[in-house]
């Protein structure tokens with residue numbers, strides 16, 4: 001084989017390897033970053049590019065968590081009513097100095113790769129989308145401890161709870 005051909009083929013293989021590596025990195029969806037946030041019991045709030053703030057337990061405590069009932073309905077269990085403790089997501093954003101009217105959508109991103117998009121208009125509703133920290137009086141726990149937290153988004157109007165978001169570590173406002 002000509003030396004030039006070997007150089008061309010090697011370059012193509014190298015370029016493909018770089019593409020594979022970059023794609024794998026992007027697909028990981030900042031898993032390390034999400035794990036660190038889970039560990040520190042924090043949620044990062046951003047526009048996707050710019051960080052707008054961070055939610056921690058102190059912030060939730062300052063807003064004043066309250067109990068509310070919601071129906072959890074999973075694929076392998078029937079509907080069951082639970083008492084969750086949390087704060088309205090819109091109050092959390094307000095506490096961070098974020099005006100939800102500047103955005104159309106809030107995307108919740110969880111540590112297991114589950115993402116849910118909420119319309120800003122839903123988030124603004126009075127008694128619908130909550131950020132919960134406890135269920136039936138017990139802290140939610142984390143994915144590694146078999147729980148659903150430390151934070152979980154509860155959508156009270158979602159009859160089948162599939163738009164709830166367990167293990168949420170990031171909120172992206174678009």
Ligand SMILES: Nc1nc2c(c(=O)[nH]1)N[C@H]1C(S)=C(S)[C@@H](COP(=O)(O)O)O[C@H]1N2
Nearest residue numbers: 073074075110114160161162164165166167
């Ligand atoms: N992070 C995350 N959130 C999630 C899910 C999930 O797989 N991962 N499943 C959804 C679905 S389909 C249901 S019914 C509810 C309740 O799930 P559970 O049975 O694990 O409580 O969580 C929702 N939120």
Ligand SMILES: [Mo]
Nearest residue numbers: 073074075162
């Ligand atoms: Mo579900």
